[in-house]
Amino acid sequence: MSFLLASAAFASAALAQTYQPRISQFFARDTQPTPVASFGNAVDANERWLVVGEPRNDDTADNAGAVYVFDVTTGRFLRKLTAPDGQADDFFGNSVAVFGSWLAVGAFNQDEAAPNAGAVYLFDLSKGTLIRKLLPTGGNLPNAGLGCSVAINDRYVVAGAAGRNLSRGTVAVFDRMTGDLLFDLEASDGANTDSLGDSVAVSGNLVLAGAPGDAGSSGAAYVFDASRGTELAKFDNPDGGAFDFFGTAVAFNGRQAVIGSDNGGDANEGAVFLFDLLTQSLIRRIDPPDLGNSLGFGHCLDVEGSLAVIGASSGRNSRDVLSGAAYVFDLARGEFISKVSPPDGDLFASFGGTLSGADTGNSVALYGNRAFVGAPNQDGAVPQAGAVYGFYPLAGPLPLDTFAAVGDFVPGAFDAVYTQFGDPVINDNGQIMLPSVLGGPGSKGGKRFAMVADIFSRNYGLVAQSGVDPGSGLIPVRFGQVTNNQQDLALFNVVVSGAGVTPANNQLLFGYDGDTNPLQLFRTGDLVPAMGGVLSKIGEVAQGRQNFQGQVAAVELAKGINGVTSADDSGLLFFGSNGVPTATIQEGDASPLLAADPYGTINRVGLVENVAVFRAGVQADPTGNEAVFRHLLGGATEVVARKGDTAPGAGAAVFQTFLGETISAFSDTAFRATLRGAGVTSKNNEGLWSDHSGSLQLIARKGDQVPGMDAGVVYSRILQFSVSFSEVFFVAKLAGPGIKKTNDCAAFLLQSDDSLLVLLREGDEAPGCDGAKVGVLQRVELGYFGSCAIVASLAGSPAARNQALWSGDYLDPNISAQELRRPFLQFRKGSLHSNLVSNIVRTRSIVLPKGSFDRSGAGLRGAGSPINSSGQMAICVQFDNRAKELLKGKF
Structure with missing residues (x-):
C-alpha cells in the first residue's frame, strides 16, 4: 500500500494522487505532554474546522480537559481551548460538535450545578471566545453527566445526560442562540440504567438518542421532536442480545437512522443498523467484513451522503496489530468499500474508538470526502498521548x-x-x-x-x-x-x-x-364513431396508475367533416390499452349543471386512479361560461366550481377564470383561479381552493397573511399545487416585510387538520448542510402518495458544494408526527464518487427532470413524473470532467 504521511498537516493538493487515501496525523499541543491525555477521544469537522477533544488534559488541572482547533483543509493548528473555570476531573472535551463557527464542548463531570452534573460550553471558533455555558436544571442532578454527548445545528444544542435519574438518562435541548433550556427529553418507557443520551444526533427538529443500557443492555434508540419535546419513535435492538449495547453511537443519514451496537452482531464484535425514519422499519444490518479482527465495531461512527466510516476500537490494522481500525461502507447498498488504519498504530491505540469502552465521545468524523479518526491511546511524545488521523480523499x-x-x-x-x-x-x-x-x-x-x-x-x-x-x-x-x-x-x-x-x-x-x-x-385522421368525427389533434394525455383504470386524451375533431362545427369539435376520449374508446365527454353534450348547459371547449384533463378532472367552457351567459368538473370512470360527472360562483374564503368575490386543476385518487380536487368582484384588486385576485376536507375551501390567496409567518408576510403567487389524502401541497411566492429575493419562495403542506407546515423555504437553514441556507428552489417534483423531491441551490456554501437534493414522503400513512414529513437531504453537489473501476469524479450539478406539474402549476394529473409513489426517481448528474449520467433508484 502506498500511503503519504504528513505530520499535523495535509499533503499538498498539488501532489499526485496516491493509490490509497493520503493520511495526515494530528497531535496535541500540550504545555506539558501528559500520558493518557486522550487526545482524539472526540472529533468533529465541517467545511472550515477540525476540532479534537482531549478530556484528560492536565494543563488547567488534572483531567480538566482541552480542545484543539485545526484548519480542516490545510491541517494547520489554530488554537487550543480550555474551560475558563476548569477544575480537576471535569473532562472538558469528552464530546465535541461543530456547526458553522459554533463549537459545543461537553464536560460531563463539571460540578457547578451539582457534583458531576456536567456542563456544555459554547465557543465562537472564529474568535476562540466563550459564548456561554449551559448547565442542567431541575432535580436529580448529581452524576447526571450532561455533555457526555453533544450535537448542534442552526436551532439547537443537544446534550446527553446519561447518568441522570439513576442512569435512566435524559437529553437536554437548548436554544442555540439564547441558551435557554427548551426541553429535558425522557424516554416514555425509560428505566434505571438505560443511559438515554449516551449518544445523540440532531437534524432539523429531529433528535436521535441512544440508550445502550435499555433492556438489560440490549440497547435502544429514540427519536424526538425537539420543537415540541415529544417522542416520535423507539428503535429496539433487532438482534435483542443482552449486552449488545445497541445505541452506543447514532447518526442521521437523510431519512435513515444509523445506530451502532458495539457488542452486537453474531460474534459480539459489533454491528451497525440502518432504519427508515418514516416507516421505522429495519433497512439492513451492517457487519464487519473481517470477523475476528473487528472488536468494538460500531462504537463510533459518522456518515456523509452514502458513505459511512465505522470505527472498531480493538480491530486489527494492516500490520495485524490490535490498534483499532475504521471501515468505509456504501450505505446505499450496505457494501464494504475499504478498511483504513494508521501505519504506525500502536497496540490498543483505540483507533476508531474512545479511551476505553466505558468512555463517551465519538472519535470518528466525516465531512465531504475527508475522514478523521481518533486514536486516544496512541503513543506520542509520551505514552498514550493520543492522535488523530485524516484520510483524504474517500470516494464511494x-x-x-x-x-x-x-x-x-x-x-x-x-x-x-x-x-x-x-x-x-x-x-x-x-x-x-x-x-x-x-x-x-x-x-x-x-x-x-x-x-x-x-x-x-x-x-x-x-x-x-x-x-x-x-x-x-x-x-x-x-x-x-x-x-x-x-x-x-x-x-x-x-x-x-x-x-x-x-x-x-x-x-x-x-x-x-x-x-x-x-x-x-x-x-x-381516424374516425371516432363515439364522437361523430375525425381526429384533428391529440392534446394532453393522462393515465391511471393501474391497467383497468385506462387513459384519457383531450382531443379536437376536424370541423366540416361529419357535420362537426366549432360547437362540438373538442372533448375527452377515454380509451383502453388497445386504443379502443371506452367513453367520451364532448363539447355540446349536456353538462351536469342545474340548467344542463352544454359543454363548451374542453382542452385540459387529468386522471388519477379512476377519476378525472377537467376544465370546460360552458355554452351559457358569459358570467358563468366555464367550470371545473370531475368524472368517475363508468360513473357520474359532477361540478366542482363554476365561473360566477362565490369563492369560499374570499368575501363577496366570485370565480373568474380557472387556471389549472388536479385531483387525488380519492376524488379530492384542487384548482387555481382568478377572482372578480367587490374588494378584488391586482394584489389579491388569485387563489388556490380545494375540496379535500369535504367542502370547497380556500387554501391560499394572493395577498393573504401566511399563517405562522411574521405579520404582513403574504402570498404573492401560487406556483405549483397538488392534492392527496385530504392534504394539499403547494409552492408559493411570498411578499411583505423582510421578504427579499433570497427568501421569497417556499414549499408548503396544508395538513388534514388545516395546519400549515413549511416543508422547505428559501433563506432558511438548509437541512443537513451545516449552516448553508436554501438558495433558490430550482425544481420541485412529486410522485403519487406523497413522494417528493426538491433540488435547490445553497447560499453561504462554497461554490463546489452549493447545490443539494432533498426527498421525502410527506403523506406516508405511518407518519404520526409532522417533523418526519419534511424532506431529508439525500445528495449534495461536490461529493466525490468512484465506481472502483474508473477515475474518481466530483459532482458538478444535479438536475431533477420535470414532469409532474403542468404549465398551470397543477401537479399529479396523470402525466409522467421523474419520481414514483415509492420514492424511486430519475435524476441527471454532471461531473467535473463534464461527464453526464442519468441515475435511477431510491435514496
Whole structure:
C-alpha cells in the first residue's frame, strides 16, 4: 500500500494522487505532554474546522480537559481551548460538535450545578471566545453527566445526560442562540440504567438518542421532536442480545437512522443498523467484513451522503496489530468499500474508538470526502498521548444506479450515442421511458431523437427512433408527451412522416408494453364513431396508475367533416390499452349543471386512479361560461366550481377564470383561479381552493397573511399545487416585510387538520448542510402518495458544494408526527464518487427532470413524473470532467 504521511498537516493538493487515501496525523499541543491525555477521544469537522477533544488534559488541572482547533483543509493548528473555570476531573472535551463557527464542548463531570452534573460550553471558533455555558436544571442532578454527548445545528444544542435519574438518562435541548433550556427529553418507557443520551444526533427538529443500557443492555434508540419535546419513535435492538449495547453511537443519514451496537452482531464484535425514519422499519444490518479482527465495531461512527466510516476500537490494522481500525461502507447498498488504519498504530491505540469502552465521545468524523479518526491511546511524545488521523480523499459509488450516460451507445440505434437526455418518466416498478437526442455517425448530424426504455419484460433498449422506419411506413419525426404511470403500458405522442402522411394525419399516440414494437393506439385522421368525427389533434394525455383504470386524451375533431362545427369539435376520449374508446365527454353534450348547459371547449384533463378532472367552457351567459368538473370512470360527472360562483374564503368575490386543476385518487380536487368582484384588486385576485376536507375551501390567496409567518408576510403567487389524502401541497411566492429575493419562495403542506407546515423555504437553514441556507428552489417534483423531491441551490456554501437534493414522503400513512414529513437531504453537489473501476469524479450539478406539474402549476394529473409513489426517481448528474449520467433508484 502506498500511503503519504504528513505530520499535523495535509499533503499538498498539488501532489499526485496516491493509490490509497493520503493520511495526515494530528497531535496535541500540550504545555506539558501528559500520558493518557486522550487526545482524539472526540472529533468533529465541517467545511472550515477540525476540532479534537482531549478530556484528560492536565494543563488547567488534572483531567480538566482541552480542545484543539485545526484548519480542516490545510491541517494547520489554530488554537487550543480550555474551560475558563476548569477544575480537576471535569473532562472538558469528552464530546465535541461543530456547526458553522459554533463549537459545543461537553464536560460531563463539571460540578457547578451539582457534583458531576456536567456542563456544555459554547465557543465562537472564529474568535476562540466563550459564548456561554449551559448547565442542567431541575432535580436529580448529581452524576447526571450532561455533555457526555453533544450535537448542534442552526436551532439547537443537544446534550446527553446519561447518568441522570439513576442512569435512566435524559437529553437536554437548548436554544442555540439564547441558551435557554427548551426541553429535558425522557424516554416514555425509560428505566434505571438505560443511559438515554449516551449518544445523540440532531437534524432539523429531529433528535436521535441512544440508550445502550435499555433492556438489560440490549440497547435502544429514540427519536424526538425537539420543537415540541415529544417522542416520535423507539428503535429496539433487532438482534435483542443482552449486552449488545445497541445505541452506543447514532447518526442521521437523510431519512435513515444509523445506530451502532458495539457488542452486537453474531460474534459480539459489533454491528451497525440502518432504519427508515418514516416507516421505522429495519433497512439492513451492517457487519464487519473481517470477523475476528473487528472488536468494538460500531462504537463510533459518522456518515456523509452514502458513505459511512465505522470505527472498531480493538480491530486489527494492516500490520495485524490490535490498534483499532475504521471501515468505509456504501450505505446505499450496505457494501464494504475499504478498511483504513494508521501505519504506525500502536497496540490498543483505540483507533476508531474512545479511551476505553466505558468512555463517551465519538472519535470518528466525516465531512465531504475527508475522514478523521481518533486514536486516544496512541503513543506520542509520551505514552498514550493520543492522535488523530485524516484520510483524504474517500470516494464511494453513486447512491443511485446509472441508467445511461452521455456518450454511451444507444442499444438498437445503429452507430449512435446519447448526446442529450430529455425528461424521463418512471413507473411504480422503477422502469423508465427516456426521450433523448442522438449523436454519432448514425444520428444524421445530431438531428435524430430516440425513445428508450427498460419497460417490463424487454431489456433496456430502443423503443423508437426519429428518421427510421420501424416497418410500418410511418417514420417518426419528433416525440411529444411521454406518460408512464402503469406497470404494463407507457404512452408517447409522435409526429410522423411517410407516404400518404399529411398535416391532417401526422400525429399518433403509441402504447408500449415492452413485449412488442410500439402499438398505434389512434391517429389524427381516424374516425371516432363515439364522437361523430375525425381526429384533428391529440392534446394532453393522462393515465391511471393501474391497467383497468385506462387513459384519457383531450382531443379536437376536424370541423366540416361529419357535420362537426366549432360547437362540438373538442372533448375527452377515454380509451383502453388497445386504443379502443371506452367513453367520451364532448363539447355540446349536456353538462351536469342545474340548467344542463352544454359543454363548451374542453382542452385540459387529468386522471388519477379512476377519476378525472377537467376544465370546460360552458355554452351559457358569459358570467358563468366555464367550470371545473370531475368524472368517475363508468360513473357520474359532477361540478366542482363554476365561473360566477362565490369563492369560499374570499368575501363577496366570485370565480373568474380557472387556471389549472388536479385531483387525488380519492376524488379530492384542487384548482387555481382568478377572482372578480367587490374588494378584488391586482394584489389579491388569485387563489388556490380545494375540496379535500369535504367542502370547497380556500387554501391560499394572493395577498393573504401566511399563517405562522411574521405579520404582513403574504402570498404573492401560487406556483405549483397538488392534492392527496385530504392534504394539499403547494409552492408559493411570498411578499411583505423582510421578504427579499433570497427568501421569497417556499414549499408548503396544508395538513388534514388545516395546519400549515413549511416543508422547505428559501433563506432558511438548509437541512443537513451545516449552516448553508436554501438558495433558490430550482425544481420541485412529486410522485403519487406523497413522494417528493426538491433540488435547490445553497447560499453561504462554497461554490463546489452549493447545490443539494432533498426527498421525502410527506403523506406516508405511518407518519404520526409532522417533523418526519419534511424532506431529508439525500445528495449534495461536490461529493466525490468512484465506481472502483474508473477515475474518481466530483459532482458538478444535479438536475431533477420535470414532469409532474403542468404549465398551470397543477401537479399529479396523470402525466409522467421523474419520481414514483415509492420514492424511486430519475435524476441527471454532471461531473467535473463534464461527464453526464442519468441515475435511477431510491435514496
